Amino acid sequence: MATSPSPMFDKILIANRGEIACRVIATCRRLGIASVAVYSDADRDARHVRLADEAVRIGPAPARESYLRGDALLAAAHATGAQxxxxGYGFLSENADFAEACSAAGIVFIGPPPAAIRAMGDKSAAKALMQRAGVPLTPGYHGDTQDPAFLREQADAIGYPVLIKASAGGGGKGMRKVEAADGFEAALAGCRREAQGAFGNAHVLVEKYVxxxxHIEIQVFGDSHGNLVHLFERxxxxxxxxxxxxxxxxxxxxTGERRAAMGRAAVEAARxxxxxxxxxxxFIVSPQGEFWFMEMNTRLQVEHPVTEMITGTDLVEWQLRVAAxxxxxLRQEQLAIRGHAxxxxxxxxxxxxxxxPSTGVLRHLRFPDMxxxxxVDAGVDAGDAMTAHYDPMIAKLVAWGADRDDALRRLRQALDRCRLVGVSSNAGFLRRLLDTASFSQAHLDTALIEREHEALSAPAAAGDAQWMMAALALLQAAAAATAGPADPHSPWDIQDSWRMTGPAARRLWLECDGRRRLVAATPRGDRDWLLALDDAAALxxxxxxxxxxxxxxLGDRQYRAEAILDGDTVHIFEAGRSQxxxxxxPVAEADQPPGQDxxxxxxxxxxxxxxLAGIGVKLARGTPLLVLEAMKMEHTLQAPADGIVRSFRVREGELVAEGAAxxxxxxxxMP
Structure with missing residues (x-):
């Protein structure tokens, strides 16, 4: 198993986008391999395009007209001489037909054989194969019959709650938990719609919900010489x-015993x-430690960096070497776990x-130093746009430590150092998630987020100090923007709000999280101020x-923060949160025409x-009204209050813009 130091390919085309495309490009560069990026119209100026040695347009923004077009990808490979x-992952990474088309075109597909993709791509067939191989399975129905009434009977026999899963799916798409029989039909319909849209296959299976x-998975790796290893669990x-x-x-x-057992089962599944x-x-693992095969993803996973960090490997490089x-x-006995990630x-x-999902331009973006x-595995830079066409991932932040507590501390610090302005993000949510009792104490299960709902809810309202810092940051920015060449002897160049009766207070109305407050700031020197909130006594x-x-x-206390300005908005980053x-x-608001309620x-x-809703029927607040598909997921929009739908202004299948009625x-x- 000696590793050859020589490059295995001269040029590789990356048939993907975002952070995985950037990651593959970086590995190619380190190995001296030329990289070719592909892009849709929405990604013309994307980060992976800027990083690659060459780039080729493959179609319009919708994935089905660009990244999912195998013929366009093969044409790009031939045109650039890619071998x-x-x-990557997603798109055509688990498409056996595309893998076969690559082979027929004389181009190496950096992935498993088409037969393996087919065997594991259909979850129902994969479970039957695993059963024959002696790999433990979750109780459920994995057959071909797809009649809704029959599937409902199977769910009734399995016992609720059950899980409906797209047979060809992954990434949580086409998946619903069903708590009771009366919710089965609606969940089944939603799963099938989402599965058809994401994978072109509406086939589902039904399993007992544990x-x-x-959710514990084992990273496996095989080569064309018959060697198979696992790189432990995640x-x-x-x-x-x-x-x-x-x-x-x-x-x-x-435990070491369970790790060995799961590793053996994973290797046998691959074999x-x-x-x-x-x-x-x-695998799904019960609280008692029993484990059952769930599925096999025949590609690199989004979370592969944690495996790399504890094993000291580069799995993308392994992919390239094996494909060559x-x-x-390395052999199994040469692999070991070091630390925690x-x-x-x-x-x-x-x-x-x-x-x-949030769309817009990333007007300010800064990650922690690596x-x-x-x-940090990022797919975007400051100035890039997050669109509705693709997955909304900005980056992956990974921290390694000597043990779990060390890794957790470093990840908290990494999140605290992120600065993002232009779109909403889950950074604050992630920070709160790391601090929950369940996660920090490693009481893990797939319902952790629901169980910690109260701790994960929106943070407390901004404190007085944050309002004051925001006001002063805006005042300083305004002063800097209007300052010209200063004449220290001219009263017109002194921006201290001086009046004949003394310095005047600058009054600023600010809004944050739906709350509006008045800040009065009176300068008393270069750095000193008198500040008052809502006409209270000045401090x-x-x-x-x-x-x-x-x-x-402020008085006897000091506060530290970072202020990022974006037009008339200032973002205050402090202690792991941002506002x-x-x-x-108020004058501009008075000039606006009344809104439509x-x-x-x-x-x-x-x-x-x-x-989903009927016209003219009284509905309770929270009743589902319609389903909107965006960023490859379905989003159910609900009634904002008790009331009546008078009309729908859209039709099923219609494409709508943000803000459309x-x-x-x-x-x-309600009665």
């Missing part, structure tokens, strides 16, 4: 809507399909609004700053999947 295609399970239990939020390796509380390349065997026909770089997925989404303990204050970093002395304070103009607008661009809704009291 191999790395599919209460308080852990705990991916912390999930929201079946999508992973935090991942760590090794799994807390894992059963003649596996070559990187793959992940995923080289043996695995935790990964957090930073998304453009709004946790305070049902985690709806070193031996902290790694002496002093503000010093170094770049964007502020220090406010946006906007300058409010009773409407429901699209929170993001997307496609109308289903209209969807529903004419009239609030009304």
């Amino acid at each position: 191999a295609i790395h599919p 209460e308080r399970p852990r 705990d991916c239990s912390v999930q929201r809507r079946h999508q992973k939020v935090l991942e760590e390796a090794p799994a807390p509380g894992m 059963a399909v003649g596996y070559v390349g990187a793959g992940t065997v995923e 026909g080289q043996p695995l770089p 935790i990964e957090a997925r930073l998304y453009a989404e709004n946790p305070d609004n049902g985690f709806l 070193d031996a303990h902290v790694r 002496p204050a002093a503000l010093s700053h170094e770049g964007t970093r502020l220090r406010l002395r 946006a304070f906007s300058l409010h103009d 009773g409407g429901l607008a699209a929170p993001m661009p997307g496609r109308i999947v289903a209209l 969807l529903v004419e809704f009239e609030p009304a009291e």
Whole structure:
């Protein structure tokens, strides 16, 4: 298993986007391999395009017209002379037809054989294969019959709660937990719609839902010489809507005996399909330690960095070497666990609004410095746009430590150092999640987020000091913007609000989290102020700053924060949280025409999947009204209050822009 030091390919095309494309490009550069990026119209100026040695346009923004077009990808490979295609994850990474098309075109597909992809791509067939191989399975129905009444009978026989899963799916798409029989049909319909849209296959399976399970997966790797190894486990239990939020390796509380048993089962699962390349065997683990095969992902996983950090490997490099026909770089006995690593997925989404994806331009973006303990895999830079066409991931933050507590401390610090302005993000939510009792004490299961709902809810309102810092930051910015060449002898160049009767107070109305407050700031020197909130008694204050970093002395207390300005809004970052304070103009508000009440607008661009409510029927607040598909997921929009839907302003299948009127809704009291 000796590793060859020579490059295995001259040029590789990366058939993906975002952080995985950037990661593959970086590995290629380190190995002296030329990289070719592909891009849609929405990604013309994306980070992976800027990093690659070459880039080729493959189509319009929708993935089905660009990144999912195998013919366009092969044409790009031929045009640039690429010898191999790395599919990343998602898109065509688990498409057996595309893998076969690459082979037929004389291009190496950097992934497993098509037969292995097919065997594991259909979850029902994969479970039958695993049963024959002796791998333990979760009780459920994995057959071909898809009649809704029959599937309902199977669910009734299994016993509720059950889990409906897209047979061809992954990433939490096409998956619903069903608590009772009366919710089965609606959940089944939603799963099938989402599965058809995401994977082109509406086939589902039904399994027993294991209460308080852990989601533990084993990284496996095989080569074309018959060698198979596992690189230990990752705990991916912390999930929201079946999508992973935090991942760590090794799994807390894992015994050596169970690790060995799960590793053997994973290797046998891979061996059963003649596996070559990187793959992940995923298991459901009960609180008692029983484990059952769930699925195998025949690709590299988003969370692979935690495995790399505890094993000292580069799994992308392993992929390239194995695809070139080289043996695995290490044998099983040469692999060992060193320390602990935790990964957090930073998304453009709004946790305070049902985690709806957020679109816009990243006007300010700064990550923590990387070193031996902290790694950032990013797919975007400051100035890039987050669109509704693709997954809303901004970056992955990974921290390594000598043990779990050390890794957790470093990840907290890494999140505290993130600075993001332009779109909503889950950074604050992730920070609170790390601090929950369940996660910090490693009491893990897939319901952790729901169980810690109170601790994860929006943080307390901004304190007085934050309002004052925001006001002073805005005043300083305004003064800097209007300052010209200063004449120290001219009263016109002194910006201290001086009046004949003494310094005048600057009164600023600010808004934050739906709250509006008045800050009166009276200068008393270069750094000293008198500050009053909401016409209360003024307090002496002093503000010093170094770049964007502020220090406010208010009475006997001092506060430190960082202020990032974005137009008339200032973002205050302090102690692991951020808040946006906007300058409010009461005069401008008075000039605005009255708004239209009773409407429901699209929170993001997307496609109308289903209209759920009846016209003219009284509905309770929270009743589902319609389903909007955006960023590859379905989002159910609900009644904002008790009331009546007077009309829908959209049709099923219609594409809508952000802010488009969807529903004419009239609030009304329920009987």
